[in-house]
Amino acid sequence: DAKTTQPPSMDCAEGRAANLPCNHSTISGNEYVYWYRQIHSQGPQYIIHGLKNNETNEMASLIITEDRKSSTLILPHATLRDTAVYYCIGNNAGNMLTFGGGTRLMVKP
């Protein structure tokens, strides 16, 4: 899996967009970028993944730079329940998910 780098922590005001960056400069052409989050005392929850194009689903949007060396997860209207550790993972077929330290997002009222 590609090595990913994320800031250890971020704050976001409730109702505002949360933009979580991830650097994956060594990502290979067939590696997807996955985002998972882990709310306290729960298992990791899948959020979104993408290869080259930007992706959007009911939870979030994923913006991948054209050179694929970095990406941003966007939670458009953060709520208190979005407080969690967010993991960015580069993964291709045949490899298990390799979790790094993630970003601890704190959504504040």
Add this chain to the structure above:
Amino acid sequence: GAGVSQSPRYKVAKRGQDVALRCDPISGHVSLFWYQQALGQGPEFLTYFQNEAQLDKSGLPSDRFFAERPEGSVSTLKIQRTQQEDSAVYLCASNAVPIVISGTEAFFGQGTRLTVV
């Protein structure tokens, strides 16, 4: 059930005791993974099953750890002669397709928190 189910949710074991942790994956899911998560750390891979075949056990920390999935559905992670360093959350995940197929997502259970005293 709709999701991955793990039991027990919490387990306290005396040092030296054997424990068995159960995972019920999403029905029909081919791939099953076990991860170990120490306090304050991200999950770390232990082992992978494709149906009943254990294709990768490179992450198992010692020969005291053993996993099985005899009928390709329910899986059990067994730890023999538990030690304090085994205290962690053990997570199970399943995926609908074999791991060689890219671009699919794995779904995790709530985990079993093991405390060895």
